Amino acid sequence: MVSAMEIYQLLPREACKECGYTSCMALAVALLNREKKLEDCPSLLNPKYLEKFKKLKELLAPLEKASETGLIIHPEKCFGCGNCVVACPVNVAAEPTRCAVGLGPQGDRVILAVEDGVVKCMNIKECKRFGPNRVLCNACTVTCPSQAIEFV
Amino acid sequence: MVVCTGCSLLCEDIELVLKDGTISQAKNLCRKGHAHFQALFIERTRPMIDGREVSLDQAISKAAEILKSAKSPLFYGWSNSTLEAQAAGIDLARRLGATIDDTSSFCQGILMELVLTGKVPTCTLDDVRNFADTSVFWGADPSNSHPRHLSRFAYYPRGEKRQKSYEEERICIAVDVRKSATARLCSNYYFRVPPGQDAEFIESILAVLDGKIPRFGDKKRMIELGTVLRKTEYGVIFPGLGMVYSLQEKMDLLVRLVAKLNEITTFMVLPMVDHYNMRGFNQLLLDETGFINRVSFQGGTTVHGPEQSVMAAAKSCDAALVIGSDPLSALPFGTARALAKTSLIAIDPRRSLTTDAAKVVIPSAMYGLEAGGTSLRLDGVKIEFEPFFKSELLSDEQILAKIKEAI
Numbered sequence: 001m002v003s004a005m006e007i008y009q010l011l012p013r014e015a016c017k018e019c020g021y022t023s024c025m026a027l028a029v030a031l032l033n034r035e036k037k038l039e040d041c042p043s044l045l046n047p048k049y050l051e052k053f054k055k056l057k058e059l060l061a062p063l064e065k066a067s068e069t070g071l072i073i074h075p076e077k078c079f080g081c082g083n084c085v086v087a088c089p090v091n092v093a094a095e096p097t098r099c100a101v102g103l104g105p106q107g108d109r110v111i112l113a114v115e116d117g118v119v120k121c122m123n124i125k126e127c128k129r130f131g132p133n134r135v136l137c138n139a140c141t142v143t144c145p146s147q148a149i150e151f152v
Numbered sequence: 153m154v155v156c157t158g159c160s161l162l163c164e165d166i167e168l169v170l171k172d173g174t175i176s177q178a179k180n181l182c183r184k185g186h187a188h189f190q191a192l193f194i195e196r197t198r199p200m201i202d203g204r205e206v207s208l209d210q211a212i213s214k215a216a217e218i219l220k221s222a223k224s225p226l227f228y229g230w231s232n233s234t235l236e237a238q239a240a241g242i243d244l245a246r247r248l249g250a251t252i253d254d255t256s257s258f259c260q261g262i263l264m265e266l267v268l269t270g271k272v273p274t275c276t277l278d279d280v281r282n283f284a285d286t287s288v289f290w291g292a293d294p295s296n297s298h299p300r301h302l303s304r305f306a307y308y309p310r311g312e313k314r315q316k317s318y319e320e321e322r323i324c325i326a327v328d329v330r331k332s333a334t335a336r337l338c339s340n341y342y343f344r345v346p347p348g349q350d351a352e353f354i355e356s357i358l359a360v361l362d363g364k365i366p367r368f369g370d371k372k373r374m375i376e377l378g379t380v381l382r383k384t385e386y387g388v389i390f391p392g393l394g395m396v397y398s399l400q401e402k403m404d405l406l407v408r409l410v411a412k413l414n415e416i417t418t419f420m421v422l423p424m425v426d427h428y429n430m431r432g433f434n435q436l437l438l439d440e441t442g443f444i445n446r447v448s449f450q451g452g453t454t455v456h457g458p459e460q461s462v463m464a465a466a467k468s469c470d471a472a473l474v475i476g477s478d479p480l481s482a483l484p485f486g487t488a489r490a491l492a493k494t495s496l497i498a499i500d501p502r503r504s505l506t507t508d509a510a511k512v513v514i515p516s517a518m519y520g521l522e523a524g525g526t527s528l529r530l531d532g533v534k535i536e537f538e539p540f541f542k543s544e545l546l547s548d549e550q551i552l553a554k555i556k557e558a559i
């Protein structure tokens with residue numbers, strides 16, 4: 001997954017503060033968190049940075065697929081083992097008689113469920129990584145045997 | 153709810169939606185199970201004799217004719233059939249004086265025998281979920297072979313005594329030749345054992361448990377492993393094919409290790425059987441004959457031994473009935489060639505190398521979707537299932553009954 005440092009190195013690094021941040025590194029982090037767009041950096045739009053702009057666009061493209069919490073699922077890597085479904089604390093709380101004891105969910109209040117052999121993500125707003133009080137829960141990524149789930 | 157017959161976990165919480173003759177939605181089915189069920193809709197078998205399509209009745213009478221005139225028929229397969237079909241098969245083999253063997257003969261049979269004859273203690277997967285705090289996957293990679301094993305039983309679910317589950321109360325240990333997908337989840341409890349050196353590894357554990365210095369492997373890591381095993385309250389060893397092929401005739405070492413561990417704490421053994429009802433066949437044959445596989449009923453007697461294994465019998469039989477298995481793809485070339493040369497009868501829902509080479513092909517219904525019955529999960533728990541939808545196709549036991557009737 002792309003890092004803030006990689007983004008930073010491709011920015012013009014003129015420290016013009018036009019984007020509203022005090023440093024270019026802060027903008028790099030904001031880009032990674034998808035709080036800002038490349039177009040928010042006026043210097044980058046200068047034709048002399050066209051190459052860098054193109055590279056950055058490419059680098060940030062995968063982030064566009066991520067959900068609001070930064071969760072990305074790679075279905076082609078998923079085994080459908082359901083480890084994340086059973087480990088996710090929101091799933092466990094939503095279905096204490098099913099997900100908590102290893103069974104697949106039946107209701108529609110869960111975040112993760114296995115469908116057609118691979119994991120699917122829904123109700124993303126319920127994820128602990130969402131909203132102002134978010135916590136950096138990583139139950140679904142550490143339990144995945146095939147790196148099919150990651151956070152940006 | 154549908155029961156998945158994709159592996160020996162026989163998951164019972166599957167929800168399917170059937171639309172226009174295919175499965176349009178499958179909930180809770182893992183990738184392996186999904187592929188298993190989707191395969192139903194491609195390359196189905198048709199009744200055939202010598203590569204020509206015939207009616208089902210013609211194929212069945214031809215099969216009966218071949219078996220009737222055979223002097224030493226071989227019955228092989230069985231791990232992908234229900235208990236009802238297996239019982240019918242054993243009965244038919246007895247009547248015809250045939251040799252009967254299943255896939256356990258060249259894979260997990262040796263381990264299964266230890267479990268079924270009580271030489272090592274065992275438990276159910278529900279016990280694993282409720283009580284186990286240490287699971288050892290040895291020469292097995294359930295993330296690939298039994299995808300839902302860790303999420304349903306061994307590591308992630310909360311159980312009666314394991315409410316804090318993998319976060320605090322459970323440990324998974326992987327012993328393997330490579331860092332498998334499962335080993336990646338075991339973080340620092342992965343122990344790499346080079347191929348064929350499991351015996352030395354066991355001896356090292358035994359030494360550590362006796363308070364001696366281990367001779368094999370990294371001493372510090374071995375002592376660490378010994379400490380984890382000692383501290384375990386309820387441990388389960390899940391041996392896979394990797395262990396079987398590595399230990400071979402030194403399987404008594406595993407028995408010694410388990411006995412030693414049970415002097416200290418509780419440790420169970422549950423072989424990682426692959427096919428969904430291999431354990432069922434082994435149990436049925438054991439109850440009937442005292443042996444789990446490799447049995448010949450020739451001349452009205454019951455003989456068991458290496459000569460009755462599929463490897464040997466394939467070369468000496470004059471007809472073979474293969475059910476729900478593809479030995480021509482799976483077995484060594486010599487055995488496969490011998491089988492292909494005999495009068496081969498294949499009963500299978502799907503096309504395979506074996507059905508392609510068979511003299512007679514009889515299409516059957518797929519268990520779980522088109523036919524119901526009873527099977528033994530890998531821990532011996534009986535799972536009953538109904539067909540998901542109605543099919544014209546006959547189940548294995550119905551086909552065997554028809555063959556028996558024709559004979």
Ligand code: SF4
Pocket residue numbers: 156157158159160161162163180181182183184185186298299300301
């Ligand atoms: S773990 Fe096995 S039984 Fe369960 S859904 Fe997957 S293939 Fe089917």
